Amino acid sequence: MSEGRNTVIGLLGGGQLGRMLCEAANPLGIDIAVLDEESSPAKQAHNTNRHVTGSFKDPARIRELAAQSDFLSVEIEHVETEVLEDIEKNGVKVVGADGSTTLHKPPVHPSWRTIRLIQDKYLQKEHFRTSEKKIPIADQVAIESGVAAMESLKNAAAKFGFPFMVKARKGSYDGRGNFKVDSEDDFGPAVKALGGLSLYAEKWAPFVKELAVMVIRTEDDEGTLKACVAYPAVETIHEDSVCTKVFMPPRGVPETVCEAARKLATEVISTLWGRGVFAVEMFVLEDGSLMVNEVAPRPHNSGHYTIEAVPYMSQYKAQIHAVLDLPIPEMLTPRVSSSIMLNILGGATPSSHLELARLARSYFDEDMDIYLHLYNKASKPGRKIGHITLTGTSAIQHLEARAKPFIDLVNQIRQ
Ligand code: ATP
Ligand code: MG
Ligand code: MG
Secondary structure, three states: OOOOOOOEEEEEOOOHHHHHHHHHHHHHOOEEEEEEOOOOHHHHHOOOOOOEEOOOOOHHHHHHHHHOOOEEEEOOOOOOHHHHHHHHHHOEEEEOOOOOEEEEOOOEOOOHHHHHHHHOHHHHHHHHHHOOOOOOEOOEEEEOOHHHHHHHHHHHHHHHOOOEEEEEOOOOOOOOOEEEEOOHHHHHHHHHHOOOOOEEEEEOOOEEEEEEEEEEEEEOOOOOEEEEEEOOOEEEEEEOOEEEEEEEOOOOOOHHHHHHHHHHHHHHHHOOOOOEEEEEEEEEEOOOOEEEEEEEOOOOHHHOOHHHHOHHHOHHHHHHHHHOOOOOOOOOOOOOOEEEEEEEEOOOOOOOOHHHHHHHHHOOEOOEEEEEEEOOOOOOOOOEEEEEEEEEOOOHHHHHHHOHHHHHHHHHHHO
């Protein structure tokens, strides 16, 4: 289908991850056809007449996208998977210039099976726990809906003790489907806050650090795994459940733990299906052992730093290479010694983040390279509207010291 024109990846979702994917696709001569709203950040970054306007949950629009795409991929996991399954199995009708109809079956990467599993955080972790690899996760139980919810929460409390976490099984991001339960008094508010959603309870993870590892997964067209290659482990800082900062390498985490995290991440991703990049979020416990929090089947906030730190194969370029089954490196070694990523979140007023962008534009330090990324999104409190990546050629502690004006300002805007 791609003879005489660029290969087209149809992308469900056009937020900042899609935007950075488009930025990686432009120099490669790959077309990204984005399905999302007209003004989405990704569409602004990539000029093609193939974009589709509408929702990535709308089967009709997904079919429209599929009809003109050589491959389908996602920048968000909360998409309609029934139609993806149908497209892969039965294809979509394409009407040729002569009026004849053919069936077109663009491969979906990662597989709709992976996306569907990951959408339900409870099932996702049951899958990891019961897989051959016996991936460690926090103990969890499903919570009944309706009037049985209170009884079900009582049982969870008896099993886990306080505090524990109640989470929406589907649709959450930036901690928006999570509720920390400190005592029985929180049962009512938790059910109310997450009202109507299908829930599960998770034992509290007394972590000392959070790590994330990006993994590139490739397989052949028959579904046989070819490789899972991990980027370095990074330290992620969450404040109010939102990732605010990322440190590469992690501060104060032994090299052995970082390597164990990388190995665990490749094991986790080897249990899934399809090609692409994946994020594995993990907890490091007091004794240095690791627990998997959740997986994202797409580029991830914790991998933004790879644009500058692993320029020959950023997580975005990697998604393209994986989906198209182009070569990927056997090792993903950064070209810098250290890197810090700071999210720019919308502040109390629509312009409170601008000072941070201004500082990034005007600051020079020969020991620290500064890269500002704004996503062209309207500012709302807590919304991710950009990020700054800082890279250095010395230890992370040194870079952190150089980055102090930026870190201070990020913290100040959050208050
Ligand atoms: P994301 O934006 O990463 O998709 P999410 O809405 O899916 O976020 P989680 O990853 O489940 O949310 O949780 C967000 C944060 O809440 C975690 O990174 C961690 O800091 C904290 N957290 C989650 N689960 C637990 C737990 N069981 N014990 C302690 N802290 C937890
Ligand atoms: Mg999540
Ligand atoms: Mg998370």
